[in-house]
Amino acid sequence: MSSNNDDDAAAAALPVNGIQRTFAVLRALADAPAQGMRVTQVAKSVGLTQGTTHRLLQSLVTEGVAEQDERSKLYRLGMDLFSLAARAGNASDLRSLCRPALLRLCGSLGDTMFLLVRSRFDAVCVDRVDGPFPIRAFTGDIGGRVALGVGQGALAILAFLPEDEREEVIRYNVPRLREFGVYDEVYLRTEIERVRETGYAARQAGLLDGMAGLAVPLFDSSGGIVAALSVGTLTSRLTEERLPTVVQMLKREAQSISRRINPFDPALRRPMQSSNPALEPKS
Structure with missing residues (x-):
C-alpha cells in the first residue's frame, strides 16, 4: 500500500502528468451518464488507481468544476466548469460575431446551422x-x-489549412477515418482538392443515412482559416437545384464575417502542435 502511495505522490509531483490526469478525469465525467459516475467507474475509464482518482475528484469538487451527489455519491461536472467554458468561448467574440449570421441563415433556409x-x-x-x-x-x-x-464543416476547415499543417493532419487522421468504411487517403485528398476548387464542401458520402450537409470556410481578414459555417439538413432538401442558392447564401455571410475577424486576436491563434508519438495511431 505504501508503495502505491509513493508512486502516486511521485506522479503528482510532475505538473504535466498531474494536468493530464486531471483532464482525463474531466473528459470521463463529460462522457458520463446524466446521473454521474462512481469513483471506481472513473478510475477504470482513465486507468488510474481508485485512490488517485478519488483525490483528483475531490480537488475538482473543491474548485467547483465537479460536484458529488450527497445521496448517490456519484460525480458529475460542476457548473463552474460550464461558466469557464462559456467565458472561454467568447474570448475572441467569434461566436457572438457569427450568431446573427447563423440565425439569418436558419430563418432563410429553414435548416439547422x-x-x-x-x-x-x-x-x-x-x-x-x-x-x-x-x-x-x-x-x-x-x-x-x-x-x-469527417463531415462537411470539418472538411472545409481541413482543406484550407496551410499545406504543412494540412499534411500533418492528414497523416494523423487517415487511420482514424478508416473506421467509417468509405474513407482512405486517396478519397480524402480528392475531396480536399474539390473543396479548394469550389470553395465549399457538399459531397455526401452516405455516412449518415438520409442526412446532407454543406459548409463554407470562414477566414480572418488576412486570409487564414478560422472556422466553418455549415448547414445540416435532409437529403431530400439539398437538391441539385437548391444547392447553388445555399452555397451563395453561406458564402455571402462568411465573407461579411471575415472582414470583421481580427487576425491578431490571440484567442484565434492556434498554432499546429506536433502530435505526441505516444498518442499517434498505428499504421
Whole structure:
C-alpha cells in the first residue's frame, strides 16, 4: 500500500502528468451518464488507481468544476466548469460575431446551422441553431467534436489549412477515418482538392443515412482559416437545384464575417502542435 502511495505522490509531483490526469478525469465525467459516475467507474475509464482518482475528484469538487451527489455519491461536472467554458468561448467574440449570421441563415433556409472551429486534429461545434427538421450530425450538439475530414464543416476547415499543417493532419487522421468504411487517403485528398476548387464542401458520402450537409470556410481578414459555417439538413432538401442558392447564401455571410475577424486576436491563434508519438495511431 505504501508503495502505491509513493508512486502516486511521485506522479503528482510532475505538473504535466498531474494536468493530464486531471483532464482525463474531466473528459470521463463529460462522457458520463446524466446521473454521474462512481469513483471506481472513473478510475477504470482513465486507468488510474481508485485512490488517485478519488483525490483528483475531490480537488475538482473543491474548485467547483465537479460536484458529488450527497445521496448517490456519484460525480458529475460542476457548473463552474460550464461558466469557464462559456467565458472561454467568447474570448475572441467569434461566436457572438457569427450568431446573427447563423440565425439569418436558419430563418432563410429553414435548416439547422453550425459553427465549427479547429481543435488540433478535430473540429469542434461551438454554436448551433436548430431548424424545424430533425437531423443527425457528426458533432451532435455544441461542444461535440469530430476528426478533421469527417463531415462537411470539418472538411472545409481541413482543406484550407496551410499545406504543412494540412499534411500533418492528414497523416494523423487517415487511420482514424478508416473506421467509417468509405474513407482512405486517396478519397480524402480528392475531396480536399474539390473543396479548394469550389470553395465549399457538399459531397455526401452516405455516412449518415438520409442526412446532407454543406459548409463554407470562414477566414480572418488576412486570409487564414478560422472556422466553418455549415448547414445540416435532409437529403431530400439539398437538391441539385437548391444547392447553388445555399452555397451563395453561406458564402455571402462568411465573407461579411471575415472582414470583421481580427487576425491578431490571440484567442484565434492556434498554432499546429506536433502530435505526441505516444498518442499517434498505428499504421
